[in-house]
Amino acid sequence: MMGGKMSGVNGVVEEIHQVFDEFSESGQVIPMENFKYFHELDLVWDLFSVLVDEGEVSLAIYDDEKLVVIRGSGHVPDSLPSSPNNQIEPVRVQADSGLLLIWRRSVHTRSLALLVSIPDDGMARQNDKALLALGKTGIHLVAQAFYVHWLSRRVRQSVRERDVVSGLIGDGLLVLDQSGFLRYINDLGKKILRIDDERQKFRDLLGFEPVISDVFQRREGYVDRKVIIPVKGVNTSLTDTAIPIMDDHGAIVSVVNIFRKLAPEQALAEQSIKKEMGVRIVAIMGESDTVKNMKDYALQVARSTENVLIYGEPGTGKSLLAKAIHGESANKERHMMVVDCARLSVHEFESHVLSSRAVRGEPGWVLNSDISGASDVATLLFEGIDFLPISTQLRLFSALVAYRQLEQPAGVSGPPRLRIMASVSDAIGVIIQEQRLHPKLHGFLSEMNILAPPLRSREGDLPRYVASFLQQEAAGAAESAVSGKLLRFLGKQAWVGNLVQLRFVVRELLRSNAGSESDRRMIGKVEEIMGVSHIPFHFSVQNFERLSMSEAEKQAIYLALQAMDFNLSRAAQVLGISRPTLYSKMKKYKLGQ
Template sequence: MPRILIVDDDDQVRALLAEFFGSQGFEVVTAEDGQVALERMRLDRPPVVLLDLNMPRLGGLEALPELKRITPQACVIILTSHSDVPTAVQAMRLGAYDYLVKPFDLDDLALRVQRALEHTGLLARVEELSAEAGAGGALRRQMGPSDAVAGVIRQVLQVAESNFSVLILGETGTGKELVARAIHGQSPRRERPFVALDCGAVPETLIESELFGFERGAFTGADRRKDGYFQAAEGGSLFLDEIGNLPLATQAKLLRALQERQVQALGATRPVPVDVRILAASNAPLESQARAGRFRQDLYYRLNEFTIPLPPLRGRREDIVFLARRFLDEASMELRRPVHRISEAASELLLRHPWPGNARELRNAIRQAVLLSDGLLLPEHLRLGVAEGGRDEAVPGPSSDLGSRSLRDLGALGAAEAERRAIRLALGVTRGNKSEAARLLKTDYKTLHLKMRRYGISGADFKAS
């Protein structure tokens, strides 16, 4: 049954379209504004969206890029009035598939929706053919050509067709989600959703409602029912990143859900069955955490049906320059900077750096260097922080800084370094407790988590042994 998302602030229009497409055999999802539409897109991943332009809170033009970011293959059909036609044309430039002027003929709209479905089917077929060429090609492009990556690819292909739970272990920035997506893409569940939850990004007080959902009135502020990530991943794969951050009480409920294949939303009177494959990841060794009592042993054994360890970037020298060149091409296009080569000396500097933040750190370093460079990326454009032994890996002295960087650029670099050090200090004081560290730094939990990812900082490195 094809799914369609109808986004319009007019109750009558929503009801009319919902009834019409429901009678045509569609599974209909509705939203009254762009903000709600983004939530529905994350949960339901409809292949076709009917999007009104003029809505409160978040209009169609503002919501469109984010809708396409969440589901790039989705076909968005703009519904607009006569006076909004120039805006609809602008929406086409932003990625809309088609537009239709109100009042519209339902048969004409149905024809356009059918064409959109055929278009998404073709895109899916192209992806399927690419997948048949092997997950190896995609992972090699994203992770590198080394023998170590080839070993990861072999394990992905070995386990993908099964229904095993998979535990992916690796340092921050090694590509754990890339591997999880590759497993899903090669599995029989590839046509169903892949849903990712970063367990470290959700405060402990909210994690259960995010995983299992909640009923209206389950707690203060629960003014409507909401499905959890398990329900959103129905028939597909649920990727639980940083699973070691789950509180022990939530671990017990997760174990029960995996064993009984059913979940009970907060405030619900009975559980509902779920069919979900679990892919989990951790940047800390869960086996030692389980022995220390910080992670449930029974849950560890349930997740550990198949383990894929990811090697750090510092042990894959042939991947460093390969990835640096790929990140250089991406950043040059994104930032519109004419930087197309990395000098020999800069390459040597990249190879010497230990990359504690792995590929994520490398990408940030290259993006920053592209911003500061003008043609050829040189060692003085790289700001690599402090390497092992306390020596600063960035080679430029004050005179070369003044010759190649603006005062604004130098200020941005100094601010980033101060921010990184402050975060590490706060995490050290709180022994890796991100909620407490956020309070010390007078910022919110989500902002701290995003900045930790940007700087390649893991809370697990600061936890008491």
């Protein structure tokens, strides 16, 4: 034990954390300039009290060379001369009163120092090695305390800014552990789901196994999925986003869920099953060899009547590519029926797209007559087909096989055969590796395959996209609004969201009126937009076909912090991870910086 406190350095660090959590819980925010380190110096003194008696040393903490707080009766200077920070060994200064040992640390442009004053007759010199070790530990605790407080303030500031942008305050939020128990649910979530006692399994509360339980097995979340759940005996339509949270070993320990209740007019499945006309191949922008090869092959695909599977990373324009294939086909004068699989609940898909009936005397599944019998439709496109549960994929496969085998009665005219097309939400290698598409359905659809290439492989096309997006987002804008230096910077980015992410960055630059600023400030603005990824969840489907795991985890951590009023201990507990893991993830995703 050290001075009656918790034992060990970990115990001292935990005390620092608890102090800041108390500030968070009470709503008290200490301005950085008023942060006085009283508690931190007491903790450091507890360390030194193991080695020396009170009166043998005096301790002091300095912030940017100025004395902040002192412990002991010995003489200490009011300020320190500047010297290099983060040195392994302390600076030794022989003063009239005795020896001064100074340890320094730099934390986010602030210079912190711990001073130990030892009188000439002090006994501490006899334990020089232990004293040096305690000094290193002491300055580490001071620096960590400052960093925790600084991080807490920045997180609060960042979240306030994001509240304005994201509009997530109106969402229900819950966190489930691997056993299906609720770790946390906010007040709006309780109201939407009509939950009074959250200390139960989610299945027991709502009477069914939620869709999100599959996230633990598939290791893949989803964004803005339409679900229908029974709430007090009444089916309720929600739009739902599930984000898996991983520990340091890559194991999923919890799932964060963000959901909102759909208004009656939004809940109509017809909004996710609609007729569209095709476009010409020239609507696909790009002059790189990669894009030209894709266009040439798309024209070959358009002349065929075989089934087509379109794949590619999120945001690469798979929907536009599908419209172009239909628009260049012999049936371009008729519609293409688009089924948005990600937005339909399982119940809606199996009641509006499929029908359960006997096929050749056996129970089976067929396409709904409103789809198979539409005379003005030539192509049936399933967007994001990998979002369907595997059981539903098998039912769809049975229905498509039955449709293909269905013979037209002699002498009876009917609608022409539908061409079947489908798109998946990622590169085909990812889809296969994560087993998100049943092999039978995959084989049926992939009579012809076509790739929508990622932005990074479309060499030379990025300036064209930027100019086009500028013209579309702001009337009168021209390519000259973006300098060559900024274009080169944009060309070096990874663009995990591809064209959709690029368009979002251009839109945010225009909204921030950054066009008149210097290249340096413009590049900084782009880094900020891409770094924080503050894309609202209710815009996610139109902005990203599917968030990457890291982007989704970043959003989930932010929301958990917000829900816990930025109490870092409680947020870590709710997410099922340790505090150091939470710190590591916050640093990784630049939350609060």
